[in-house]
Amino acid sequence: MLMYLAAGDGGGHPMLAWIETAAIVIEVLAVLIIVFSILGSLAQYSWRYTFRRGQGDLYRDLKVSLGKSLLLGLEVLVAADIVHTVALQATLQSVVVLGLLVLIRTFLSWALVVEIEGHWPWQHNSKLSQGE
8 A cells, every 4th residue: 555655646647546546445445344344253252252152153153254354355455456456557567466466365265265164165065065
């Protein structure tokens, strides 16, 4: 994000400045989604731990909720990177960097899905296929 702020006026064109601002807003939105989702998940866990002990697997529910928060935040961050790279820095180097960022974030997303669901995204859930 600091890279965007250091870029200044977006190259002098008003449309580029607007796109740069939109990319920053999307990044801030992603951070807010992550922060508030995590705070909400922790608050829900604390409430359930305090007042509803013994009802379900609280730790697993917290882990799933946190994982979903991070997944959503990662997806929004990827969108911000795409907007910024495609609209403002369409150079070969910036596209390669974008590709690496998307690759890393995709791997993180897959790792979170494995943590949440217990299997890779492309594998069928054995419980679902058995009708449980």
